[in-house]
Amino acid sequence: MFGIFDKGQKIKGTVVLMPKNVLDFNAITSIGKGGVIDTATGILGQGVSLVGGVIDTATSFLGRNISMQLISATQTDGSGNGKVGKEVYLEKHLPTLPTLGARQDAFSIFFEWDASFGIPGAFYIKNFMTDEFFLVSVKLEDIPNHGTIEFVCNSWVYNFRSYKKNRIFFVNDTYLPSATPAPLLKYRKEELEVLRGDGTGKRKDFDRIYDYDVYNDLGNPDGGDPRPILGGSSIYPYPRRVRTGRERTRTDPNSEKPGEVYVPRDENFGHLKSSDFLTYGIKSLSHDVIPLFKSAIFQLRVTSSEFESFEDVRSLYEGGIKLPTDILSQISPLPALKEIFRTDGENVLQFPPPHVAKVSKSGWMTDEEFAREVIAGVNPNVIRRLQEFPPKSTLDPTLYGDQTSTITKEQLEINMGGVTVEEALSTQRLFILDYQDAFIPYLTRINSLPTAKAYATRTILFLKDDGTLKPLAIELSKPHPDGDNLGPESIVVLPATEGVDSTIWLLAKAHVIVNDSGYHQLVSHWLNTHAVMEPFAIATNRHLSVLHPIYKLLYPHYRDTININGLARQSLINADGIIEKSFLPGKYSIEMSSSVYKNWVFTDQALPADLVKRYLL
The missing domain is CATH 4.10.372.10 (Lipoxygenase-1; Domain 3)
Incomplete structure (x- = not known):
């Protein structure tokens, strides 16, 4: 009796999506090559009307263009897997809801339901159109004995033939693997297998595969401009990046040809302002x-x-x-x-002028501003409290000779107001900004470039009674002309305010800033902020289901990381890219960051561990 009444019952759903956007980032990369025009033409060619300069996107989604099937989280199909419902299609276009963002459209859909189906926990979706669309969310209403179910999707859906398995989305709940409803376990496992891929083939635009690879696409060996492969060796260790699978170069079969990079589709910049x-x-x-x-x-x-x-x-x-x-x-x-x-x-x-220049055009030249920027400038991540004097090096002396600092106590004490070096060490008042070990191994090669000549620098600073820092000495070092293994040639420059010495002191500070800004961009910023995060983003998507609570916790922190890194490999850190053209190490820039990465330790990166390591806490 009850079955007769249940048979015709339907669940109403609201589907929110965005059509392929002519302002999508992937279209604008071909500006000047017909990219925007071609994209618009492609949309218009599919029967979408253009009225008053505005694309009528709703028209293209009416009809049997998008289908969905609910998957039960409580009832199985007899094989232990969640029961799959009947395929239904999007229906009428709903009036724009006030909560929807720009270019978002809402559509209604109705699913057949009876008590034997249970509670939906996932759904399949198929796109029968040529163009992809961005699925924002799905909301199911008035589910008997349950109420409303939300699906937060935020994913691009391509034509169904692009996928080996149907696109699936899970309910916006969190479950550890052991607590996942049994009917959903198979679907959870299959989705992770799709995201991992099989490690073969060239990735397509519509792929969602998260796989690992080394940095083997920065150089152009066939064009006579190679770069070492970073990652996969003790010589050039490096974090992993997303595998692209492009063709290899003729000159070096281990290197990929430069060109467009792949990132999993949902990592691409989407609908932009x-x-x-x-x-x-x-x-x-x-x-x-x-x-x-x-x-x-x-x-x-x-x-x-x-x-x-x-x-x-x-x-x-x-x-x-x-x-x-x-x-x-x-x-x-x-x-x-x-x-x-x-x-x-x-x-x-x-x-816009820097604030210090607004106050005084020459304010940046003072020792006070120089010392302030050591901890308040772009790179406060290197300064550490001095533990021993003279400062020593961690470089291999058989390769680089004795790199112990040549700064003397007498040179420092000139400007310490009667405090001795021993007293300053014991009262934690001496600090050092040390770029000796980072730059010395590369200086011979850097200084052979036509674009740069530089020193490696060590700067000793003194903590004054008023809580500010004061530079005491700068050591400028360069490799011995007869070989790096003979140790550096070093000079020590002391503060001066008059005559030639003041100009030399200003130039010494400039060399420190060049070291500091280059290290900031290559190591503190690119390596420690961007590159080291990518393998974590890859691993999270390969091993944690969207249902996993840790996935939902981590996902916002990875936003745009993979895409930005991919763009960086194309135009920033690649051979003859912006970084190589703009910073001191030139063509050795990213290789130099690999050298620093040898000493990278995950647990040292966060506070307070970083401060403890630098003796600042």
């Missing part, structure tokens, strides 16, 4: 824009593309760079970019 679109669009053109700027600056300066005075630097903050209109026309591929690049060439690159 207009301002984000402009920003990332410019970044995607960096390989064209930077040479054009160099050309423009060279034209404006006539003889040199480098800064020749402090006034040249200040002009970036006070007047910007005024580019000729012919240069502007080349770096403005879309009219929308006029928001950033003014067509009249006025103040194209005018930067």
Whole structure:
């Protein structure tokens, strides 16, 4: 009797999705190559109407274009697996809900249900359209004896033929593996197998596979510009990155050809705000824009593309760079970019002045500001309290000779106000900013480049009674001309305020800043912030189901990491990329970060362990 009444019962669902967006980041990387136009044309070619310049996205989803099947979390199919319901299709387009974001559309769907099905815990979804769409969420209402069920999806869904197994989404609940409803165990396991892949083949745009690989795609061996493979060896250890599976180079079968990088589809930047679109669009053109700027600056300066005075630097903050209109026309591929690049060439690159320069144009030159920036500047992660004097090195003396500091107690005590080195050590008042071991192994090669000449630096600082730091001495070291194994050639520079000595002291501080900024970008920032996080993101997606509570805890912390790292391999850390062009180590930049990674220890990274390791706590 009750079965007769239950037979026709339906569960109402609301499906929220976004269509493929013409402002999607993957489309704007082909600006100037028909990327945006081609994408729009592709959508229009599928019967989507364009009214008043706005794409009517709802039209393309009406009809039998998207199907779904519920999977029970409480009832099995006889084999112990959750029962799969009947396939149903999206129905009418709902009025835009006030809680929906831009370009999100809501659709209704109705599932047949009876008491023998139980409570839904997952669903299959199929996309029968050519274009992918972004599935935001699904909400099931008025489930008998249960109420409402939410599915938070946030995933791209491609045509069903793109997948070997149906796309599945799980309820927005958390379960440890041991506590997962038994009917869902098979589906949980299969989804993780899909995400792991089999480690073979070239990855496609629609793939969702998280697999490991070494950094073997930074160089261009076939173009005569190789780089060492980072990772997989004790010589060049490195964190893993997402495997792409591209073709190997002819010259080096262990290296991948440079080109477009793969990242799992849901890691790609999605629907962007207009301002984000402009920003990332410019970044995607960096390989064209930077040479054009160099050309423009060279034209404006006539003889040199480098800064020749402090006034040249200040002009970036006070007047910007005024580019000729012919240069502007080349770096403005879309009219929308006029928001950033003014067509009249006025103040194209005018930067906001640093606060210290607002107070005093020469304030950055003082010892007080130099010492302040050691802990309040871009890289406060290296300074440590001095434990012994003179400072020693951890470099192998058979390879690099005796790297013990040549700074003397007498040199330091000149500016310590009557305090001895021994007293300062015992009262925890001496600190060191030490880049000797990081730079010395690479200085011979760095200084052979036509673009740079540098020292490795050690800076000793004294904690004054007022709680501020004071630089006492800077040691500048370079390898012995007859061989690195003979030890460094070092000079010690002391603070000075007048004459030639003051200029030498200023130059010594400049060498410290060059070491500091390069180390910050290559190690503190790129290596310790970006690169080391990627294998954790990969592992989490390979081994923790979306149902796992730890997955939900970690996922927000990985946002955009894999995608940003992939973009970095294309234009930032690659051979002749922005990093190599902009920072001291040049072509040895990322190799140098590999050398530092040899001493990387996971448990040392967080506070308070990091402070304890540097004797700051």
